[in-house]
Amino acid sequence: MRFSGLKILKEGLTGNKGWTEHWRNPEPKKEYDILIIGGGGHGLSTAYYLAKNHGIKNIAVLEKGYLGGGNVGRNTTIVRANYFLPGNSEFYSHSLKLWEGLEQDLNYNVMHSKRGLINLFHSDGQRDAFARRGNAMINQGDDAILLDKDGVRDLLPYLDFEQTRFPIYGGLYHPRGGSARHDAVAWGYARGADTRGVDLIQNCEVTGIDIKQGRVTGVQTTRGAINAKKVGIVVAGRSGQLAAMAGMNLPIESHILQAFVTEGLKPCIDHVVSFGMGHFYISQSDKGGLVFGGDLDFYTSYAQRGNLPMKEHVMEAGMTLMPMIGKARVLRSWGGIMDMTPDGSPIIDKTSIDGLYIDCGWCYGGFKAVPASGYCFAHLMATDRHHEVASGFRLSRFKTGYGLIDEEGTGSQHNLH
Numbered sequence: 153m154r155f156s157g158l159k160i161l162k163e164g165l166t167g168n169k170g171w172t173e174h175w176r177n178p179e180p181k182k183e184y185d186i187l188i189i190g191g192g193g194h195g196l197s198t199a200y201y202l203a204k205n206h207g208i209k210n211i212a213v214l215e216k217g218y219l220g221g222g223n224v225g226r227n228t229t230i231v232r233a234n235y236f237l238p239g240n241s242e243f244y245s246h247s248l249k250l251w252e253g254l255e256q257d258l259n260y261n262v263m264h265s266k267r268g269l270i271n272l273f274h275s276d277g278q279r280d281a282f283a284r285r286g287n288a289m290i291n292q293g294d295d296a297i298l299l300d301k302d303g304v305r306d307l308l309p310y311l312d313f314e315q316t317r318f319p320i321y322g323g324l325y326h327p328r329g330g331s332a333r334h335d336a337v338a339w340g341y342a343r344g345a346d347t348r349g350v351d352l353i354q355n356c357e358v359t360g361i362d363i364k365q366g367r368v369t370g371v372q373t374t375r376g377a378i379n380a381k382k383v384g385i386v387v388a389g390r391s392g393q394l395a396a397m398a399g400m401n402l403p404i405e406s407h408i409l410q411a412f413v414t415e416g417l418k419p420c421i422d423h424v425v426s427f428g429m430g431h432f433y434i435s436q437s438d439k440g441g442l443v444f445g446g447d448l449d450f451y452t453s454y455a456q457r458g459n460l461p462m463k464e465h466v467m468e469a470g471m472t473l474m475p476m477i478g479k480a481r482v483l484r485s486w487g488g489i490m491d492m493t494p495d496g497s498p499i500i501d502k503t504s505i506d507g508l509y510i511d512c513g514w515c516y517g518g519f520k521a522v523p524a525s526g527y528c529f530a531h532l533m534a535t536d537r538h539h540e541v542a543s544g545f546r547l548s549r550f551k552t553g554y555g556l557i558d559e560e561g562t563g564s565q566h567n568l569h
């Protein structure tokens with residue numbers, strides 16, 4: 153089934169009886185060429201690009217819950233390519249280009265909206281840092297505009313410009329940044345993979361990884377053993393647990409990140425805005441809710457809910473930046489488990505076990521990476537060679553200290569990245 157304007161018109165006129173299910177619900181086979189553990193954004197996009205770009209069809213994605221029930225359906229949907237350091241900047245630039253063609257590629261409306269992202273700065277030092285970042289983005293071929301205070305006021309008149317504590321000096325504007333509908337991204341990739349023959353197996357938790365003579369041979373699951381020539385671990389906040397099943401100790405800590413949404417309001421915020429002096433960022437969803445978030449809960453946890461002090465911290469930061477938000481009622485909050493690396497940058501690599509690959513460490517920024525991560529991880533799994541835009545994301549950098557990509561400059565503190 154292809155989506156098109158004509159199809160919508162036809163279905164609308166004939167009682168909407170011609171829509172079919174987006175993907176099958178197959179029983180797991182005994183053996184696959186490739187198993188992907190984790191049916192989040194990265195696992196589904198990996199399966200899609202393995203089938204589409206490399207012609208490998210005998211693949212299963214094993215998901216312990218339902219597709220898209222993890223972080224891919226819990227994030228605040230920001231898509232951007234405003235990274236500074238080599239290693240990251242070419243990768244996220246590639247990802248943004250994939251986003252820009254994603255709806256046509258998947259034949260699926262992921263509601264990608266290039267509404268523009270503005271990072272505010274509040275001191276001369278921050279302005280210098282953002283000017284450098286903007287230059288790096290332009291050098292990479294992406295877009296960046298340094299705005300002064302009046303330039304920000306033109307775009308975001310509702311901010312509190314008179315506050316004395318954190319006066320707004322300006323902002324770095326990234327017009328091609330924006331947002332997308334997170335569930336639709338998971339569904340679009342799932343449908344695209346299924347159409348190309350990939351088996352998407354839900355309610356199938358991986359409980360063990362089978363290894364013989366240094367080579368992976370398959371996995372144990374709650375639906376029985378499944379053999380495979382290659383296995384990819386793509387489980388975000390659960391990466392440490394899955395790696396432990398293969399006897400590996402990853403340099404990952406799992407922390408909770410919370411998000412909040414208010415009741416639906418008339419359109420009032422038409423960009424993504426991030427506060428430079430506190431942990432707060434905000435956009436408005438197409439349904440009207442103000443979607444905002446802040447910093448990680450500082451302690452490690454596998455709970456998918458956050459703590460109250462962080463909620464208070466985020467609300468205070470929001471009130472400082474835009475006091476008008478105090479009139480909106482918060483409807484819901486939730487949390488997701490973030491796979492934090494010591495340098496805040498991801499891992500797309502082989503492991504020391506033949507046939508076992510890992511894609512993790514996306515920290516709180518992996519939604520925007522979904523297209524490029526799947527693209528590059530599929531390339532690695534299919535060819536055993538790193539894709540050029542992801543060649544810096546090696547596991548070994550945490551052992552040798554060479555090639556660390558510390559975008560935030562905060563050192564090896566997982567919870568500060």
Ligand SMILES: Cc1cc2nc3c(=O)[nH]c(=O)nc-3n(C[C@H](O)[C@H](O)[C@H](O)COP(=O)(O)OP(=O)(O)OC[C@H]3O[C@@H](n4cnc5c(N)ncnc54)[C@H](O)[C@@H]3O)c2cc1C
Pocket residue numbers: 189190191192193194195214215216217218219220221222223224225226227228229230231356357358359386387388389390394409410411445486487488489514515516517518519520521
């Ligand atoms: C509140 C919040 C806000 C965020 N905001 C942004 C943002 O604005 N922009 C951005 O770029 N990023 C953002 N992120 C980060 C982004 O969501 C994640 O980095 C990214 O989604 C992680 O990759 P994933 O989609 O594959 O993870 P997930 O969707 O979590 O996928 C992993 C899957 O693995 C499955 N799994 C785990 N263990 C097993 C097992 N044993 N067997 C089988 N399956 C298993 C899980 O059930 C899960 O479905 C945010 C995250 C949160 C929580």
